[in-house]
């Protein structure tokens with residue numbers, strides 16, 4: 001590998017001097033993403049603004065064997081954008097133009113650094129919006145959304161990022177331009193657009209994204225139901241779906257997160273409930289009235305101790321505000337929190353929450369749960385204090401146990417935040433070596449040099465052996481009594 | 486059932502050792518699609534049956550050899566459906582063939598495609614290894630999305646054993662309307678209407694008539710009907726089934742059938758021949774003797790691609806040729822998933 005000074009010199013031939021950062025204090029803001037427990041200063045940060053520059057940077061790094069990590073807004077929660085000490089951090093933050101928005105074709109062509117919410121804002125005058133709405137949508141970039149296949153509270157009805165994309169332009173580590181998908185509804189050959197979505201910046205650097213826009217529903221209304229037990233709330237979710245309703249949003253919060261959210265934003269949540277459900281309907285006014293009536297009936301029948309239906313847009317937004325601010329709200333209860341992201345078949349909810357409670361006692365750390373109940377995506381938030389020696393380590397171990405439980409009940413270790421560096425050990429619990437090998441080979445097919453975001457997502461054989469040993473040491477395979485899927 | 490997997494796996498290993506290709510096949514209902522291939526038939530149908538179906542989870546998992554009709558009947562019993570409305574093209578169509586071909590029906594532009602509803606697969610790779618990707622849950626970003634990669638790969642990357650699908654409730658109400666319009670008027674209308682919340686679930690334009698299906702809550706369908714006007718079509722289910730299964734008169738008369746995949750707003754296509762337009766303008770069927778070059782040039786200019794869907798004589802390139810960097814990635818993926826090149830070699834492209 002070439003020396004740092006030589007690399008900077010070469011990069012300055014491609015970029016303006018102020019687009020190549022290398023002083024310690026300039027590098028600092030890039031040392032971590034939203035998972036701040038992991039930090040590393042990169043060798044250099046580059047801020048390109050044209051595709052040609054991206055390509056030239058990649059070609060230079062490829063030639064000189066310098067690893068590259070792409071970064072959007074840095075809100076990722078799994079350390080996907082964690083820099084490498086001997087690598088270049090390639091920030092897409094200057095790619096923030098909306099290139100075109102066609103209200104008739106209902107598509108927007110945007111640069112990867114555009115914020116998720118900015119797309120819906122630009123589409124709003126045409127009565128359109130971009131559906132996937134991660135809670136981080138005011139900050140996160142569309143490039144990062146594609147890289148993580150981000151979801152949001154409305155994705156049960158409207159799909160994840162992968163369902164709302166038409167086309168991606170990306171450069172491979174070899175500097176080749178890939179055009180994946182098209183402005184039609186499909187493209188010839190393998191579905192590489194789907195394969196690329198959620199690939200966590202390991203297959204190529206995204207330089208342009210074309211998304212679908214949807215007509216904005218005329219009206220949305222939310223019903224909040226409180227329950228005396230988590231089991232009843234979980235059952236109500238199943239009943240709503242069994243009745244043929246696909247709510248626009250279907251979220252659950254447990255006692256600790258209700259309290260945290262209520263103290264923080266005063267959303268009017270009932271503090272005597274063990275769980276609340278937020279159940280949204282959208283569509284024409286007639287349609288919403290019909291669906292809300294059905295939801296209310298089902299929720300009552302399932303034992304809701306109180307029901308409240310939003311009375312207007314400000315009221316609806318207030319009711320959602322508590323859920324949307326759940327992470328920071330829980331953050332106020334404790335110096336630090338650690339956000340997990342497992343998905344489970346919904347029928348397992350009661351059992352999983354029960355086990356989480358037991359783990360919580362075992363490790364002496366509180367856990368608050370928020371749940372995308374409609375699609376089974378659970379976010380346990382583990383409260384800890386990084387200043388207490390060993391607490392972060394305990395939080396991480398507890399988190400690992402929760403994820404392994406998700407796998408054991410037929411779910412997955414990550415629903416939307418990605419594997420990154422964080423869940424790399426749990427990949428060994430979810431996949432066998434032959435499956436992990438296929439992942440390595442997909443990576444090689446796009447990036448034979450292995451220089452793009454190396455060390456993320458796919459554990460090495462060695463790492464799994466180590467991780468496996470750790471668990472065998474504690475007993476047998478975790479949750480050996482449960483059937484494997 | 487495990488013994489069937491072992492038999493498949495052994496057949497794959499033997500084929501690999503002998504370097505003799507396999508033709509993965511269900512009922513053969515989609516044998517016309519893609520390039521013809523050589524090799525001994527590996528019939529997936531013995532591996533059949535629904536493994537699990539949880540209506541409240543909106544998830545169904547079935548073995549690849551399961552007849553689609555069996556799956557659709559089980560779903561219908563619970564008032565649910567495969568939202569992408571897959572074409573069968575034959576009474577014996579299997580789930581495996583449906584996903585391997587990756588074809589979607591009339592609802593596609595409004596509900597999503599086959600790959601949009603695939604949640605996970607179990608498969609055998611070219612070494613006969615039993616692998617699982619994705620899962621039975623709706624949100625899953627652990628590792629690369631290999632189950633969606635498998636969808637539409639025409640059996641060139643592996644043998645599908647089991648597929649988990651997201652399913653949806655059957656809409657409470659469906660209604661079909663018809664309008665007399667010219668082609669360009671119909672294209673405009675389909676795009677304008679799709680930009681409004683009107684509960685569209687299918688569109689078809691042919692012979693000066695635009696047929697539109699509305700699906701959803703009773704109130705929503707009724708209010709959309711008020712807004713749109715048009716004449717209600719009787720026996721609409723038969724009409725849409727005929728479009729989906731290509732039993733409509735247009736398809737029956739077509740000797741050479743092109744599938745043009747285009748941006749929905751692309752202008753009228755001026756190639757010679759008859760057309761039937763679906764998916765709000767994004768899928769245009771063309772019965773035409775136009776040469777492949779002519780068809781592809783016209784469509785590429787508009788940002789789309791052209792597939793020679795059915796033809797009387799075999800052709801070398803039914804699918805639009807790939808850009809070089811993409812072709813290289815396809816070849817590398819094939820090489821790694823199927824190192825002995827035994828799965829349907831050449832079914833998609835001559836190169837892999």
Ligand SMILES: Cc1cc2nc3c(=O)[nH]c(=O)nc-3n(C[C@H](O)[C@H](O)[C@H](O)COP(=O)(O)OP(=O)(O)OC[C@H]3O[C@@H](n4cnc5c(N)ncnc54)[C@H](O)[C@@H]3O)c2cc1C
Pocket residue numbers: 033034069070071072073074075076077079080081092112133134135136139140141142143144145146147148149150151152153200201202204205206207327328416417453
């Ligand atoms: C408070 C909070 C709430 C959140 N809520 C949600 C939620 O509801 N749903 C959800 O899905 N996520 C959520 N997230 C996680 C996060 O916002 C998403 O993962 C988001 O998609 C990351 O986008 P980003 O631009 O910040 O990407 P970054 O963090 O910068 O990067 C994420 C990954 O993408 C890669 N990447 C970024 N840009 C590119 C590019 N142009 N080309 C190639 N690779 C690239 C990086 O290498 C990295 O691996 C939340 C995060 C926070 C902090």
